[in-house]
Amino acid sequence: MTSRQVCLGWHWYPYGYARTVVDGDGAPVKPFPEWLGELGRRAVRDTLGEPEAAYDIALINFYDADARMGMHRDSDEKSGAPVVSLSLGDTCVFRFGNTESRARPYTDVELRSGDLFVFGGTSWSAYHGVPRVHAGTAPPALGLAGRLNLTLRVSGFGGG
Numbered sequence: 328m329t330s331r332q333v334c335l336g337w338h339w340y341p342y343g344y345a346r347t348v349v350d351g352d353g354a355p356v357k358p359f360p361e362w363l364g365e366l367g368r369r370a371v372r373d374t375l376g377e378p379e380a381a382y383d384i385a386l387i388n389f390y391d392a393d394a395r396m397g398m399h400r401d402s403d404e405k406s407g408a409p410v411v412s413l414s415l416g417d418t419c420v421f422r423f424g425n426t427e428s429r430a431r432p433y434t435d436v437e438l439r440s441g442d443l444f445v446f447g448g449t450s451w452s453a454y455h456g457v458p459r460v461h462a463g464t465a466p467p468a469l470g471l472a473g474r475l476n477l478t479l480r481v482s483g484f485g486g487g
């Protein structure tokens with residue numbers, strides 16, 4: 328992965344979560360804001376009609392023109408609640424694969440600024456990645472050079 332990442336609520340590192348930036352400066356992780364939790368709940372309500380889950384993690388990835396994210400699965404959370412992904416800035420190619428391996432079959436879709444994507448049910452454990460960013464395609468009014476992606480997740484860790 329060559330995107331740059333910051334986390335809210337819980338800090339992800341390969342391959343687990345911590346309350347501090349254990350693989351960086353050791354600082355406490357920044358809080359997860361309530362408005363992002365509401366955005367996650369609303370997305371799941373509107374797309375899947377599923378009962379509301381308590382979102383408590385945001386992984387925020389910044390992609391410059393050369394950044395990529397390899398095929399992987401999100402499997403370090405204890406909850407199987409849908410993952411909500413929100414894209415801002417440059418358009419990317421998002422590769423959505425299968426649940427067995429990083430290899431084909433997969434589908435490439437373009438995620439544009441403002442697109443919201445929900446991985447629920449069996450899709451929750453599908454391999455996925457970002458093989459390409461189309462530099463310079465962000466809406467000018469956003470004032471963002473590059474791509475930001477936020478994924479909202481439910482840790483299921485309990486205890487707050």
Ligand SMILES: O=C(O)CCC(=O)C(=O)O
Binds near residue numbers: 421
């Ligand atoms: O940037 C994206 O659209 C995908 C992000 C992702 O796969 C992740 O955070 O696990």
